[in-house]
Amino acid sequence: MPANQTVKKINSLKGEVSIPPDKSISHRSAMCAALTGGIVEVNNFSQGADCISTLNIVKALGCDVEFLGDKHIKIDASNAFKKDVYNLDCGNSGTSMRLFSGIVASRESETTLFGDESLSKRPMKRIITPLELMGAKIKHNQFKAPLLIKGAELFPIDYKSPIASAQVKSCILLAGLNTYGETKVTEPYLSRNHTEKMLKYLDADIETCGTVSKIRKSQLTPRNLSVCGDISSAAFFMVAAAIVPGSDVILKNVGLNPTRTGIVDILLKMGADIEILNQRLECNEEIGDIHIRYSSLKSVTIEGEIIPRLIDELPVIAVLATQAEGTTIVKDASDLRNKEADRIKCLVAELKKIGADIEEKPDGFIINGKTKLKGDAEVECYHDHRLAMSLYVAGLVCDKPVLIKEFDWVNISFPEFLSLMNVLSV
Numbered sequence: 042m043p044a045n046q047t048v049k050k051i052n053s054l055k056g057e058v059s060i061p062p063d064k065s066i067s068h069r070s071a072m073c074a075a076l077t078g079g080i081v082e083v084n085n086f087s088q089g090a091d092c093i094s095t096l097n098i099v100k101a102l103g104c105d106v107e108f109l110g111d112k113h114i115k116i117d118a119s120n121a122f123k124k125d126v127y128n129l130d131c132g133n134s135g136t137s138m139r140l141f142s143g144i145v146a147s148r149e150s151e152t153t154l155f156g157d158e159s160l161s162k163r164p165m166k167r168i169i170t171p172l173e174l175m176g177a178k179i180k181h182n183q184f185k186a187p188l189l190i191k192g193a194e195l196f197p198i199d200y201k202s203p204i205a206s207a208q209v210k211s212c213i214l215l216a217g218l219n220t221y222g223e224t225k226v227t228e229p230y231l232s233r234n235h236t237e238k239m240l241k242y243l244d245a246d247i248e249t250c251g252t253v254s255k256i257r258k259s260q261l262t263p264r265n266l267s268v269c270g271d272i273s274s275a276a277f278f279m280v281a282a283a284i285v286p287g288s289d290v291i292l293k294n295v296g297l298n299p300t301r302t303g304i305v306d307i308l309l310k311m312g313a314d315i316e317i318l319n320q321r322l323e324c325n326e327e328i329g330d331i332h333i334r335y336s337s338l339k340s341v342t343i344e345g346e347i348i349p350r351l352i353d354e355l356p357v358i359a360v361l362a363t364q365a366e367g368t369t370i371v372k373d374a375s376d377l378r379n380k381e382a383d384r385i386k387c388l389v390a391e392l393k394k395i396g397a398d399i400e401e402k403p404d405g406f407i408i409n410g411k412t413k414l415k416g417d418a419e420v421e422c423y424h425d426h427r428l429a430m431s432l433y434v435a436g437l438v439c440d441k442p443v444l445i446k447e448f449d450w451v452n453i454s455f456p457e458f459l460s461l462m463n464v465l466s467v
Contacts, residue, residue: 044447044449045444045445046429046448046449046459047443047444047445048436048442048445049442050416050438050439050440051437051466052287052467053286053287053467054282054288054289054462054465054466055289055465055467056290056291056465057291057292058278058290058292058293058461058464059293059294060270060271060274060278060292060295061087061088061089061270061271061274061457062085062086062087062088062092062112062268062269062271063268063269063274063296064087064089064091064271064273064274064454065235065273066239066268066269066296067083067089067095068091068095068136068137069211069236069239070086070268071083071086071092071099071114071116072140073240073243073261074104074118074263075099075104075116075118075121075122076121076215076261077118077243077263078118078121078260079119079263080116080117081115081118081263081264081266082109082114082115082265083113083114083265083267083268084112084265084266085269086112086113086268087271088111088112088456089452089453089454089456090452090454090456091132091133091136091453091454092134094130094131094133094137096114098137099121101128101129101130102129103120103122103123103124104117104118104120104121105117105119105120118263124150125150125151126152127150127152127153128152128153129141129145129152129155130155130156131154131155131156131160131186132156132157133156133160133381134156135163136208138160138186139167140208140211140215141154142154142168142172142212143168143211143213143216144216144219145192146172146177146192146193146195146216147175147177147192147194147195147215147217147220149192150192151190152192153187153188154190155187155188156186156187161182162185163186164184164185165181165184165186165188166184167204167208168209168212168213169184171200171212172190172195172212172213172216175195175197175216175220175224176193176195177191177216179191194220194221195217196220196222197217197220197221197223197224197225198213198224199225199227200225200227201227202226202228202229203229205228205229205231205232205346205348206228206232206349206376207236207300207349209226210228210232210236210254211236213226214226214236214237214254214256215236217256218245218256218259218261222257222258223255223256223257224256225253225254226253226255228252229252230252230345230346230348231251231252231300231346232349233301234249234254234298234300235298235300235326237254238298238325238326239266239325240261242264242266242324243263245259246258247259266324267324269295269296269323269326270293270295270328271295272301272302272305273354273427274455274458275292275295275331276354276357276358277357277430277431277434277455277458278290278333279292279304279305279308279315279331280308280357280361281434282334282335283308283311283314283333283335283336283361283364284335284338284361284364284437285437285438287335288333289334289335290333291330291332292332293330294328295328296326296327297320298327299350300349301350301351303347303349303351304354305331306347306350307341307343307347311339311340311341311361311365312336312337312339313338314333314334315331315334316331316332316333317329317330317331318330318331318332338364338410338411339365339367340367340408340410341362341365342369342370342371343358343369343374344370344371344373344405345373348373348376352374353427355374355377355405356377356384356388356427356428357430359371359392359399359408360392360432360435363397363399363408363410363411363412363414363435364410364412365410366410366411367410368407369407369408369410370405370407370408371402371407371408372402375403375404380427381424381425381427381428382425382428384425384428385401385402385406386401387421387423387425387428388431389406390421391422391428391432392432392435394419394420395415395417395418395420395432395435395439396412396413396416397412397414397435398410398412414439415441416439416440416442416443417441417442418444419443419444420432420443420444420445421446421447422445422446422447422448422450424450426450426451426452426453426454426455427454429445429447429450429451433448433458
């Protein structure tokens with residue numbers, strides 16, 4: 042039976058914690074290690090179920106994977122990509138399916154990528170279209186998984202993506218890495234750029250300028266990698282500290298890639314007491330410590346080019362907005378409907394159950410604050426880890442307990458979530 046979780050109001054959050062490894066970078070570290078053809082050690086690799094799915098795919102592709110420590114792995118790719126047929130189980134991970142599609146499409150093998158029930162409902166046309174333009178042969182289930190890809194030598198394209206999506210961009214760039222000529226991707230806004238940064242760090246022939254990325258066929262250099270803390274995971278603690286009175290929290294070793302720090306910008310705009318400490322650069326990625334205290338908050342409008350920089354954080358930002366004075370408006374975020382769940386519809390329904398004044402819109406939502414959340418309800422997470430954690434954060438300021446059904450979906454991305462919350466709870 043899936044585990045439920047009851048969350049109760051707390052007095053405050055205080056102390057320091059190290060945020061678990063960034064999932065986006067963990068995925069890419071394993072994928073890029075597999076593409077080097079050599080031996081790469083990755084320190085601080087995420088133990089979330091999605092990243093383990095990527096690690097299992099790397100093994101299925103012929104790599105030898107050894108755990109040298111709890112989060113320290115060694116990947117030997119000397120025997121990678123030598124079979125003719127692959128069956129790759131992506132589990133619940135959209136990142137795994139979309140990025141590996143680009144990798145296998147440019148190699149002469151026949152690959153089936155499949156996943157669980159949730160992943161099989163998610164849109165894949167966004168990567169099928171550009172890969173087919175490059176010459177890939179893909180069979181699909183009405184543009185959804187499973188995907189059968191007959192890899193071949195591809196053609197470079199100049200692709201103008203209709204959406205700002207790191208997964209779309211990364212899929213094309215990873216296909217272009219093994220394609221003669223120059224493959225170019227242009228986005229309407231700049232999405233997260235971990236793929237570009239890691240490929241550059243490993244000596245790929247890649248250039249980036251604003252929303253344009255260009256890549257040419259190149260061989261990656263095996264170099265050891267280190268993964269920073271995940272700002273998307275840190276977001277739940279940032280919001281909790283901002284809305285629970287008396288809180289004072291330091292989050293250590295958090296990734297501060299500018300394409301991911303929209304949550305920090307919004308917190309500052311809302312009047313949060315937040316400071317970045319000990320900034321530095323590791324493996325081409327910005328890192329620092331985040332110090333955040335409780336403070337009075339004001340409403341904002343969130344729209345346009347900042348949306349790709351905080352798309353995963355919008356569910357917990359909705360919780361933040363319930364505790365801010367005034368009306369917060371979120372728009373241009375229709376891609377929230379294409380996540381593990383329809384995050385707009387589901388979030389609005391569940392926050393209403395605990396007393397939030399929130400209205401669903403086609404591309405976002407409107408929240409009137411500041412609201413005293415009552416709790417005293419059973420809420421659903423819809424098999425969505427971010428909804429589950431966002432509802433937990435809301436429960437910390439509810440007058441009465443909240444029961445979150447099937448809370449163990451949190452293990453998909455953040456198995457350490459409850460233990461870290463317990464460390465900080467006073």
